[in-house]
Amino acid sequence: MEKKPCLWIIIPCYNESEVLPITAPMFSDKIEQLVQAEKIAPDSRILFVNDGSKDDTWEIICRLSAENPRFQGICQSRNRGHQNAVLAGLMEAKERCDITISIDCDGQDDINAMDQMVEEYLNGCEIVYGVRSSRETDTWFKRTTAQGFYKVLNGMGAEVVYNHADYRLVSSQVLQAFADFHEVNLFLRGMFPLVGFKSTSVYYERHERIAGESHYPLKKMLALAFDGITSLSVRPIRMVTGMGVIVSILGFIGIIWAIVVALMGKSIAGWASIVCIVCFLGGIQLLSLGIIGEYIGKTYMETKRRPRYIISERTEELICDKKA
Missing domain, CATH: 3.90.550.10 (Spore Coat Polysaccharide Biosynthesis Protein SpsA; Chain A)
Known part of the structure; x- marks a missing residue:
């Protein structure tokens, strides 16, 4: 049976x-x-x-x-x-x-x-x-x-x-x-x-x-x-890396544009563009740090080997x- x-x-x-x-x-x-x-x-x-x-x-x-x-x-x-x-x-x-x-x-x-x-x-x-x-x-x-x-x-x-x-x-x-x-x-x-x-x-x-x-x-x-x-x-970490690359490329393009405008003598003082750029970059950085910090925190808890x-x-x- x-x-x-x-x-x-x-x-x-x-x-x-x-x-x-x-x-x-x-x-x-x-x-x-x-x-x-x-x-x-x-x-x-x-x-x-x-x-x-x-x-x-x-x-x-x-x-x-x-x-x-x-x-x-x-x-x-x-x-x-x-x-x-x-x-x-x-x-x-x-x-x-x-x-x-x-x-x-x-x-x-x-x-x-x-x-x-x-x-x-x-x-x-x-x-x-x-x-x-x-x-x-x-x-x-x-x-x-x-x-x-x-x-x-x-x-x-x-x-x-x-x-x-x-x-x-x-x-x-x-x-x-x-x-x-x-x-x-x-x-x-x-x-x-x-x-x-x-x-x-x-x-x-x-x-x-x-x-x-x-x-x-x-x-x-x-x-x-x-x-x-x-x-x-771990894809969120890779997304952070991707965002970093994109923002870096945009920043590099912005630097070239600023240099070209300055050499042409057409640059003007403006706080709005600076504030927008700083706020955008600051937000991306804080978001990225938060995601990375979450993974670091989980790693920290895993290494403790608590029951x-x-x-x-x-x-x-x-x-x-x-x-x-």
Whole structure:
């Protein structure tokens, strides 16, 4: 009899006390359906990653784990961001399962897409990307900026899957290879395509958030977008070089023009042209320094080799303590 793959669903959580009691049973039911359909092993699990929540999210995770052994949880020592929380869950699970599926706990991503994800894995794919088929539930502004974001990333040379966030199936083989990526500045949706292996996409409709509020306001989305560009591509630096060359050529032409006019005796004093040139060059220089500084800052953080996550508690340990 063919061995069924063990699946761990990785769910990052930050201040999700309102939605977690609603979606946790949904994830459990989906695991049970896949087990009954003989697609995954009965010892498959659901791993919640508490990302330093300030509400009672961790208490809810501990209660769920005590009531149902299928639920497990780890707690980070402090809030480290969504990408680090997902990474912590993946690294925790890579030695314990055959496949993982990372998904947010807000109920927006269609959990029924997991059936096709597992099917694609059984057909030989090591990575299966969950891709939104449309963005009708988004506002016009969010839809336009998100689509522009993916186009800019691809234009900058970063290899990303269009309309894919962090809903994906990844095999333990891929995770073993991914463990050799030691970046502190994480942008997972752009890093997994770098690992390689056979991959495909599964398309699904995204829903409205079931409860609670979004933890990704415009400021965080812009920060994630900028991290994605600067973490995966050096093209902005090359663009700065290109701008420098263009401005230098224009400046050289201006110098020749000024000398010719002076020799012809037609030069006149004028502050407007000087101010415009100084402001233009000053703006270009500040922009260039800012982009270069961003890369230097990222290099500085990488050289420190600080841990990307620190796990302070595990529900397994709590259960063992109670038994002892």
